[in-house]
Amino acid sequence: MLDSKSYERLGLGAICQKVLEGRRLDREDGERLFACPDVVAVGSLAHQVRTRLHGDTAYYVINQHINYSNICVNGCRFCAFHRKKDEEGAFQLSEADVVQKLKEREHLPLTEVHIVGGCHPDLPFSYFEGILGKVKEFRPQAYLKAFTAVEIAHFARNEGISTQEVLLRLKAAGLDMMPGGGAEIFSPRIRSLLCPEKLSGESWLNIMREAHRMGIKTNATMLYGHVETVGERLEHLMALRELQDETGGFVCFIPLPFQKSNNQVQGVAGSTGVEDLKNMAVSRLMLDNIPHLKAYWVMLTVKLAQVALYFGADDFDGTIVEEKIGHMAGAESEQALTRAGLERIIREGGFQPVERNCFFERVHIANG
Structure with a gap:
């Protein structure tokens, strides 16, 4: 860590x-951190917090991603994943297809299956309950992390029921946890520009509140590096912090750099490596009540995610197996990593690899 005089000179x-x-830091503190030209100084502060919380542990998970469909009614301007029903590249998996994907990886000791997709206009709610049931049947020991708040709102609208009933029925079908996608940036200005058909930021927070109150833990995300301002990033972070104060239901926060290929957002250069690291660090410093911070290697690249472990991150995500959403948007990372590969990357970064499940319960501690 830099000496106190160095931080004084930087205005920190x-x-x-x-x-x-x-x-706790306040909004003005966040603005100062984002404005600081010395990313190492900001990162050093975040590393202090990360070390206080987790020591030299860096977590990973043996997981498999399954995207059931990319057919979506929302058509978000930043999304390269979505397709219309008859558009080239559109796909929809049957229950049998989902099971086949699991069978292809049945040799992996999975602790998590991660399921998300587009907001399909026609699939009945029973389809999603059926998918969860089939996955639980094939992988009874794995936790199911499935369906974003955006999908929950879509299911409720299509089925003509409340989001609370959707959550209760999914929980009964085997849902253990929810991912944090669909949050993007909560700012109404940003949503009106990039995803006007999608539910509002306030509605996203309300669905997460409902999930937390019925005992469903969730993650949270922020998509940055497009047309948002630093102020809008901070508003997003503070809204998450406020809900976490109320419910305690967020397990992990994942900052996601915008992938600029194959979408309708024009004239955006995307974030730089320095910006990615600073955003990671500020997130760790502002979100004092969310225990874990993920360096999502799919969108950061493996090398930058490894460095991010020194900028506040304590989680490296996992094996993934087959990632579509980020790669269709131009992510240049690998499609999958092995346990050995994850442990080597973490260890060479100077950290102790620890396998976890989706609740960050320890499954396996790697030998040095």
Whole structure:
């Protein structure tokens, strides 16, 4: 960590003192951190918090991603994944297709199956209950992390029932946890520009509140590096922090850099590596009540995610197996990693690899 005089010269002296004392940062602090030209100084503060919480542990998970369909009614401007029903590249998996994908990886000791897709206009709610049932039947020991708040709202609208009833029925069908996708940036300005058909940021938060109140833990995300301002990023982070104060239901936060290929957002350069690392660090510092921070290697690249472990991140995600959403948008990372590969990357970064499940319960601690 830099000495106190260095932080004073950077205008971060008071923030450094707050961090050392474990006190909460406010919005003005966040603005100062984002404005600081020295990304290493900001990262060092985040690393202090990360080390206080997790020591030298870096988590990973043996998981499999399954996207049941990319057919979607929302048509978000930043999304390269979605297709219309008759458009080239559109797909929809049957229950049998989902099971086949599981069979193809039955040799893997999975602890998590991650299921998301587009907001399909025609699939009945029974289809989604059926998918969960089939996955639980084939992988009874694995946790099911499935369906974003956006999908929950879509199921409720199509079925003519409340989002609470949707959550209760999915939980009965085998849902263990929800991913954090669909949050994007909560700002109404951003949503009106990039995803006007999607539910509002306030509605996303309300669905997560409902999930947390019925005992369903979730993750949370932020898509950055497009047309949002620093102020809108901070508003997003503080809204998550406020809900976490209320419910305690968020397990992990995942900052997602915008992938600029194959979408309708024009004239955006995308984030730089320095911006990605600073955003990671500020997220760790502002979200003092969300225990884990993920360096999602699919969108960061493996090498930058490895560095991000020194900028506040304590989780490297997992094996993935087959990732479509980020790669269809131009992500240049690998499609999958092995346990050995994950452990090597983490260990060479100077951290202790620990396999986890979706609730960050330890499954396996790697030998040095």
